[in-house]
Amino acid sequence: NAGVTQTPKFQVLKTGQSMTLQCAQDMNHEYMSWYRQDPGMGLRLIHYSVGAGITDQGEVPNGYNVSRSTTEDFPLRLLSAAPSQTSVYFCASSYRGSGVDQPQHFGDGTRLSIL
């Protein structure tokens, strides 16, 4: 049981480049989300999905796209990388339902640097 798997673990990009951060979970969780973590800012929600085919914006969605074609996968796309997107990105998943489904399972993060 792998839980939440994020790839790659590290990435360096040049300004203007695009890339996709991969996230996969094997727990059959309906709810998946992407966060970015910056010093002094805590975890901020970028996008989330409550099931295949359904996505919505979080607190800081600009510059990012998501799609959810399967229950297992929830990739995050950077359209045109900017230095302000240098951060650690975490993917999380949980069961949908009552508020107690919030015990989210996090991946180990992707550390992204934009030069």
Next chain:
Amino acid sequence: QKEVEQDPGPLSVPEGAIVSLNCTYSNSAFQYFMWYRQYSRKGPELLMYTYSSGNKEDGRFTAQVDKSSKYISLFIRDSQPSDSATYLCAVFYMDTGRRALTFGSGTRLQVQP
């Protein structure tokens, strides 16, 4: 004003000490209160959650919520070097069609052997 405020630390204590970690929040609509632990270069993992005022114990950990003052705390008894990590508080709200989970910025704890 941030919805959740948390002292970033770092907090350094000797092994065996009682640790107190604290957060304040601004929105009285929040329903659930959580503490996550995050080791270096790892994702956060849920330690405890509660939805009512008062104390909740789990082993060496006690979560305390005071909704009247919008204050949440985590106490760690008999702290161990393995407790060295960043601790994130989080508050959660859910209503029809909307949910919001907001994290504090985290407090870094170092337990010295």
